[in-house]
Amino acid sequence: MSGPPVQSFSNPVRVVFGATALAGLPRAVGTRTCILITSTGMAGRGGLGPIEAALGTRIAATFTDVLPNPTIASCTKAFEALEGVEAELLVALGGGSVIDTAKALAAQRAQPPGSGWLAGHLRDGLPFPEPFVPPAIIAIPTTAGTGSEVTMWATIWDDESATKRSISHPSLYPEAALLDPMLTHSVPRTTTVPTAFDALSHAMEAIWNRAANPVSDALAMRAIHLIPRALPRVLEAPDDATAREALMSAALLAGLAISSTRTALAHSISYPLTAERGLPHGIACSLTLPELLRSVDRERPDRSRLIVEAMGSGSAEAAAQELTELFAIAGTGEMLRRHVPSTATLREIQGGYIAPGRAENFVLDVDQAWAAELLERAYSATR
Numbered sequence: 001m002s003g004p005p006v007q008s009f010s011n012p013v014r015v016v017f018g019a020t021a022l023a024g025l026p027r028a029v030g031t032r033t034c035i036l037i038t039s040t041g042m043a044g045r046g047g048l049g050p051i052e053a054a055l056g057t058r059i060a061a062t063f064t065d066v067l068p069n070p071t072i073a074s075c076t077k078a079f080e081a082l083e084g085v086e087a088e089l090l091v092a093l094g095g096g097s098v099i100d101t102a103k104a105l106a107a108q109r110a111q112p113p114g115s116g117w118l119a120g121h122l123r124d125g126l127p128f129p130e131p132f133v134p135p136a137i138i139a140i141p142t143t144a145g146t147g148s149e150v151t152m153w154a155t156i157w158d159d160e161s162a163t164k165r166s167i168s169h170p171s172l173y174p175e176a177a178l179l180d181p182m183l184t185h186s187v188p189r190t191t192t193v194p195t196a197f198d199a200l201s202h203a204m205e206a207i208w209n210r211a212a213n214p215v216s217d218a219l220a221m222r223a224i225h226l227i228p229r230a231l232p233r234v235l236e237a238p239d240d241a242t243a244r245e246a247l248m249s250a251a252l253l254a255g256l257a258i259s260s261t262r263t264a265l266a267h268s269i270s271y272p273l274t275a276e277r278g279l280p281h282g283i284a285c286s287l288t289l290p291e292l293l294r295s296v297d298r299e300r301p302d303r304s305r306l307i308v309e310a311m312g313s314g315s316a317e318a319a320a321q322e323l324t325e326l327f328a329i330a331g332t333g334e335m336l337r338r339h340v341p342s343t344a345t346l347r348e349i350q351g352g353y354i355a356p357g358r359a360e361n362f363v364l365d366v367d368q369a370w371a372a373e374l375l376e377r378a379y380s381a382t383r
Ligand SMILES: [Fe+2]
Pocket: 146, 198, 201, 202, 267, 281, 285
């Protein structure tokens, strides 16, 4: 990204939310033929059944081999498996990995046959073709986290260089997002926790962001209000419909907020932790939130105030402590230490924490040393 971030808001995704969201799928698909994309786990749990029944012969092919954290290699494999299939639409049923794979697949399918465009684009900046007309995407999220259903980008990991890469284009916004909170009830704790903290990170990153605007502020504040209240309830009672719905709506709102601001420093710092140590994305990007909140409060209290207000805390320090307490309730410290056992391991990380296109969105001017020191403080404070 070049130049200063733009403070504007627009989002073209048609959002349908609630218990009847999926009933609208046949009408949303219309007469188009589609490829259904999902994960092996979702296919194994019988999650495809209702969609196959609803769409019948409009499904030209089903791809069920999406693995967590899509890579250039896994997306290329999906593309090759579906190369001869004619379809105007991709229906993505799953978490962020599935929706991101669908976006990468849509982009690659808009290229001349047989080209290795995706790898060239992600590694060497090969441009999008003009015109760029990928197949449309209908996203049906099954986790409450990434917000990928309402953004125009996908995170694709580079298996050769162990780095995070991103594909982004306005034509990659899904055409529609159908969200039924019921789909998240069976999500295990090991996914619920990182995805909820990913959403919380999105919301806070939208607030301490140079591209923040009144719309993204309102969306993010509502998500910041909901997540700390709903997550402990979901962890205690995974079938609590009201709390699951709150988490899913918070993830959606946070996704809408970053669809205009993009993420910022917490995400930037997280990438080497995930690429080099395998730390789940949501744990990696939420780890620094309390320390970042303290830092923002010292120099930009006009921004930290929105987070304090949304959480209903007395001060930024109280809000930071409440976040650390929420991490302890959710057990993120244990997840963290499984991947990064000590500060010595932390210091072995090679990748930089100042990712272009992310770190400069942060409202403070910071550098690698500042970020590394903050990360170490955040690590030590996590119980
Ligand atoms: Fe994220």
